[in-house]
Amino acid sequence: MxxxxxxxxxxxxxxxxxxxxxxxxxxxxxxxxxxxxxxxxxxxxxxxxxxxxxxxxxxxxxxxxxxxxxxxxxxxxxxxxxxxxxSPGLSERMAAHDRVVGSCRANGRLGGLANSLKISQSDEANAIALVRESNHIITSLKSESEANSCSSPEELLRSVAAMKHETIWQEQMAMKSGMGLKFAAHFDALLLAFSTYISLIGEENSIPTVNDAKRRFFFWMQSADCKQLMARLQKQEEAAPDPYRFETIVDGQRTYCGMPIVEGAPPRPAINAVWDDDGHCWRH
The missing domain is CATH 1.10.10 (Arc Repressor Mutant, subunit A)
Incomplete structure (x- = not known):
């Protein structure tokens, strides 16, 4: 570029x-x-x-x-x-410019991971907020940006995508997380934040198998970064439920039960709601 x-x-x-x-x-x-x-x-x-x-x-x-x-x-x-x-003046102005570029690069990487893992927009936003507020990840980002060296993410994406189908393991992680049943609702946000962390520290190739990914995820879940994200997710859920929680974003398209939702339609109100094309509304 x-x-x-x-x-x-x-x-x-x-x-x-x-x-x-x-x-x-x-x-x-x-x-x-x-x-x-x-x-x-x-x-x-x-x-x-x-x-x-x-x-x-x-x-x-x-x-x-x-x-x-x-x-x-x-x-x-x-x-x-x-x-x-x-020029000291130019160097100072460019230092500020480079910090902004680094931040944009981080958000671009987050968006790429979210798209590859088919993460929803709300979960992506939660993971972006975690990265912005996490001193550890931001420090890693600066080092990565300066060195401009990062491993290929293909193996990481394959391993992390496979974790989404490990239901028994997810139940175990839910118990260890302290979130209980809420863990499943926020698993995508946790998965994206974990993937981003591994990517920013340049260790994608250290996770070639799903078992490696599960082991690293378990240890990452004990970190202050992950606990901070889990606390935020729980707080958000208590404050106001996501109006789009009964929908799924697929390639930027709102869907339910595998069907696209008409543009401009209000949020799907319930898990059993069906869109009425003639009445232009949701019906139970």
């Missing part, structure tokens, strides 16, 4: 005291060179560049290397080391 090389440009930049000093001494050409340097640094790794690139950059901006070096070194706008230079 092509990178987006956008970076913020404050509308009040021209009023900055350092830039006003630059313009006073170098003219608007110096101001233009300043922004050309920032644009160049934006696309460099770690947003810094080697001093040896200055000659090439000077030719590109139709100026002299001496003038470019003066703009970098004399106006307190850049930091110049023995062999590199960078």
């Amino acid at each position: 092509e990178k987006n090389f956008y970076f913020k440009h404050d509308a009040s930049a021209f009023s900055d005291a350092k830039l006003m000093n630059l313009v006073q001494k170098e003219g608007l050409s110096g101001y233009g060179i300043y922004w050309a340097i920032l644009e160049f640094l934006r696309i460099q790794p770690e947003y810094s560049a080697s001093r040896v690139t200055l000659s090439q950059l000077a030719r590109k901006t139709n100026t002299t290397q001496k003038k470019m070096m003066r703009i970098i070194s004399d106006y307190d706008l850049f930091v110049l080391t023995d062999d590199r230079f960078y």
Whole structure:
């Protein structure tokens, strides 16, 4: 995927005291060179560049290397080391930008897992909330984002999908969870949060079989992250039941008993409700 090389440009930049000093001494050409340097640094790794690139950059901006070096070194706008230079302001703005990109990447991965496991939108939202609030997972996400290395999720998805059919094991986990019968209603949300955790720490290939997945799930269920999610799910259920709890989302389509629900239809009111096409309403 092509990178987006956008970076913020404050509308009040021209009023900055350092830039006003630059313009006073170098003219608007110096101001233009300043922004050309920032644009160049934006696309460099770690947003810094080697001093040896200055000659090439000077030719590109139709100026002299001496003038470019003066703009970098004399106006307190850049930091110049023995062999590199960078802009503290750009680095700070890009750090905030990279955090947002990392968060979006996490949510994108959650959505991909949810789609692969056919998790409902409400369960996906619960798992996303867990990831956002979990310091442990967020720390893992940052490490993953920096290293940009993650195993293939295919084996994990196969193993986790098989867990959905392990009814006896699910009953055992329900007893150990302390949620009782409510465990089954929220199993999809727990499954997605578990899958996301394994994916973010890059250990998908350590779960090649359903037995491996069940063992890891059991230990994950003892963690503070999982207990936090279970407490939230129970609290939400006590506060207000999901109006769509008698429906199933399949590939973004509301369904019941394997049949699609008409767009714009109100939530299915009961487990035995059937849609009346002629009356455009639910009937028991």
